[in-house]
Amino acid sequence: MTTPVCTSASNAAAPARQTLPHSRLRSTGGTPTYPSFSSYVRARHSVLLRTARSLTANSSDAEDLLQTALTKTYVAWERIEDHRALDGYVRRALVNTRTSQWRKRKVDEFSCEELPEPEPVPGGDDPAEQQALHDAMWRAIMKLPDRQRAMVVLRYYEDLSEVQTAEVLGVSVGTVKSAVSRALGKLREDPELGLVR
Secondary structure, three states: OOOOOHHHHHHHHOOOOOOOOHHHOEEEOOEEEOOOHHHHHHHHHHHHHHHHHHHOOOHHHHHHHHHHHHHHHHHHHHHOOOHHHHHHHHHHHHHHHHHHHHHHOOOOOOOOOOOOOOOOOOOOOOHHHHHHHHHHHHHHHHHOOHHHHHHHHHHHHOOOOHHHHHHHHOOOHHHHHHHHHHHHHHHHHOHHHHHHO
């Protein structure tokens, strides 16, 4: 895991602000208020990296995506008055950045008919079988169109409501409902998931 490059930049740019440890974050109504950008990154990095990982194919891309989103957040830090909105701001930056990458990406990934490893035999609560199901689910999610994948990740992995998902993506609630419904239909029909059910 890499340390965000923006952390030291925020300390250098704002020496007058005192950086408090995570345990001393100010709180308003149960929601933390972060005294500096670096304190926010320290407190929320792992959660935000999990979101970035959900939107990308590998951990290196996730770290790069998060760095870009955190850079955008750092630039806008002084304009974000409500710290309850910070996670939403970063999530939005993650999704927008990833969408831009999808649009610019050259087609350099190819799907194949056969998986390189045989499917495990289903049954029981064996950790290996649970991992196989987890991996199969992620492979199925990665086959979804980009927009549907983002909605499924925000709805079910980030546990956002339909309204929150619509706000993050800048679409209507109806669009979220219909796209998620289509995505779930595709996941139900995925032959790989049928093998491990």
